[in-house]
Amino acid sequence: MSRHSPTRRSPLLAIYAALVFAFIYLPLAVLILYSFNRDGVGGFPPLHLTLDWYRQLFADEPIWDSVLNSLLVAGGAVALSLTLGLLAALALDRASFPGKALFRRLVLLPLILPGIITGLSLLMLVVLSGLHLSLLTVLLGHGTALISVATTELFAGLQKTDRAQEEASLDLGATPWQTFWRITLPNLKLSLVAAGLLIFTLSMDEIAVTFFLIGRDNTLPLEIWGRLRRGITPEINAVSTLIFAVSVALIVIWYRIRMRSIGAEAKQLLQRP
Amino acid sequence: MSSAAIPQAPLAGADAPLLEVRAVAKRFGAREVLKNISVNIAAGEFLTLLGESGSGKTTLLRLIAGFEEPTTGEIWMSSERLDTLPPHQRRVNTVFQNYALFPHLSVRDNVAYGLRVQGAPKKEIPSRVNEALAMVKMTEFAGARPSLLSGGQQQRVALARALVNRPQLLLLDEPLSALDANLRKQMQGELKALQREIGITFLFVTHDQEEAMALSDRIALVRDGALEQVASPREIYARPATAYTAQFIGQTNLLRGEIQRSIATCGVLRWPVEEPDGPVLFSLRPETIRLCADGKRQTHEVKFRGVVRQQIYGGSSELLEVDSGDGQLLRVRLPACGPLAGELDFVFSIADAIRVLD
Incomplete structure (x- = not known):
């Protein structure tokens, strides 16, 4: 194949593309750069690079408490929404019952509801039920609000699975329960991981719902938000850089898992005449 | 119940x-x-x-x-x-x-x-x-x-x-x-x-x-x-x-006709049967029809004269389409025999015409 494309592209297009990418990534680059800048946010151009802000960050206990809180909430939200989402997806995929279309829309509704509405209504529910606002209420809020994400991902996964495999399992003497654990769930592994990562990320940076349901313990986004009201510090830049790095790592892991499964499918395709 | x-x-x-x-x-x-x-x-x-x-x-x-x-x-x-x-x-x-x-x-x-x-x-x-x-x-x-x-x-x-x-x-x-x-x-x-x-x-x-x-x-x-x-x-x-079975499994000729006073008539083909009068359908497999070289038939056989319309070579056998004169094409499977043409005599045994349901 020729390395030159047959049609010459306008240089304007290249400039336009560069501008778009700059618009998306320049702020990120600035954020990362300033986290290493000795003179803080105000000092431009950054002349002296330093790890001081990271040292300060690692000694900052409230930040780490909030990171831990966020991890707890996100982990719990993943477990809760995957469990309930899987049940909803199974119902949508396999069962036929009156009001199924309505059920489907109701399950998917939180995807498009503004966070403020979800947060406010959950707050009213919590108050009515007499619960104290705490990390648990945040966890329940995230978990229920993200069921729709889990349901969509897992439903798509179930639609792709070959039902004959479950029939083969039953045929070989496995009970429906054994079939679920040994065949259905392993087939859904990829969808479960993908949905889990997505929900984890969404929960980690959720603000609107959290804002209504938070008690005394802050999550990381709320901690950052609270500090920003006292001015931007390079320490915030440092923590944001770390979040960015973790997010990229998660995406790479997810991508690798996905490529491995696609690789197997591609091999299978090549085998066929 | x-x-x-x-x-x-x-x-x-x-x-x-x-x-x-x-x-x-x-x-x-x-x-x-x-x-x-x-x-x-x-x-x-x-x-x-x-x-x-x-x-x-x-x-x-x-x-x-x-x-x-x-x-x-x-x-x-x-x-x-x-x-x-x-x-x-x-x-x-x-x-x-x-x-x-x-x-x-x-x-x-x-x-x-x-x-x-x-x-x-x-x-x-x-x-x-x-x-x-x-x-x-x-x-x-x-x-x-x-x-x-x-x-x-x-x-x-x-x-x-x-x-x-x-x-x-x-x-x-x-x-x-x-x-x-x-x-x-x-x-x-x-x-x-x-x-x-x-x-x-x-x-x-x-x-x-x-x-x-x-x-x-x-x-x-x-x-x-x-x-x-x-x-x-x-x-x-x-x-x-x-008739469905006869056509689904293997190839066959379906002969539609009538029985009157113990004689079955399907176009130009006629042979004695021991069945009551009425409309009738027979299945006749292509390989049960043979060439009748000497022009003579046994008593249990039916002879007819037909024109070869088409011949398909199949290695060990040949498939003919034979016009028996009444417009009906009969399929005939013969052992490989080389090209055939024109009017020829064919015979089949009465026992090979199997009465089938429609």
Whole structure:
């Protein structure tokens, strides 16, 4: 194949593309750069690079408490929404019952509801039920609000699975329960991981719902938000850089898992005449 | 329900059938897929359900496996009611059309699956898995993932996986249809040999009449959800009960005519019969018609003069299309004989004209 494309592209297009990418990534680059800048946010151009802000960050206990809180909430939200989402997806995929279309829309509704509405209504529910606002209420809020994400991902996964495999399992003497654990769930592994990562990320940076349901313990986004009201510090830049790095790592892991499964499918395709 | 319909337990005995399908019907909504099917399968038999796609043969298989419930009727196996049991409690195993191997398990674990979920003794599992893999000559692939195997290899694994449970009845849903022609022929031979060797009853579904003829002890021809005829391959070919059977299995000439005073008349062809008067339909296989070189016929034969319209060379045989003079084209299969042309005399034996239902 020729390395030159047959049609010459306008240089304007290249400039336009560069501008778009700059618009998306320049702020990120600035954020990362300033986290290493000795003179803080105000000092431009950054002349002296330093790890001081990271040292300060690692000694900052409230930040780490909030990171831990966020991890707890996100982990719990993943477990809760995957469990309930899987049940909803199974119902949508396999069962036929009156009001199924309505059920489907109701399950998917939180995807498009503004966070403020979800947060406010959950707050009213919590108050009515007499619960104290705490990390648990945040966890329940995230978990229920993200069921729709889990349901969509897992439903798509179930639609792709070959039902004959479950029939083969039953045929070989496995009970429906054994079939679920040994065949259905392993087939859904990829969808479960993908949905889990997505929900984890969404929960980690959720603000609107959290804002209504938070008690005394802050999550990381709320901690950052609270500090920003006292001015931007390079320490915030440092923590944001770390979040960015973790997010990229998660995406790479997810991508690798996905490529491995696609690789197997591609091999299978090549085998066929 | 009338008192006559009280279910009766069949007598247990050596000659009791392994599987009894009793007046089974299946409807999906308004669509009647199976209509009042009754058929018995003897232990050790190779029975084939033969039919066009959409005839309901796979549905019958799924009813026996337990993936569908009959709308009416009952299925019994070894003198026990089968159709009320869930699939995992039936001593029936299935080889699926696209094999349905578990992609996340190795070949060995696929085969061991049935033993593991049924809680077979741990010590027994490896030897039974190896035995099953050896039976289908797949021992060397035990560690491979199914996705890395060819179609024929996957088919063998599916067979081993179903046989390792030692079912009383093995259901095979068009297991060879995904294979190319040469491999299919080879697998047919192996399948038949395997069935003889292990003595398990096979219920085989196919739309390929040659495959059905080659493999089966008996063929059950399914048409539009009903059984057209159940008979051995030889009998169903030599004595088809209906015009549909005669045309579906092999090639035939259908002769439409009339019987009057014990003489059947089909166009220019006339011969004596011992049947009552009325309209009639005969099936006459192309290979039962011969050239009559000397122009003489025996008393039990029918002679006619025909013009060869077309001749198709088929290696060991020739297929002629012969115009018998009344506009009807008769197909005639002769041993390879070189080019023929013009008007020739043909004969067939009266006994080879089989009366069939429309």
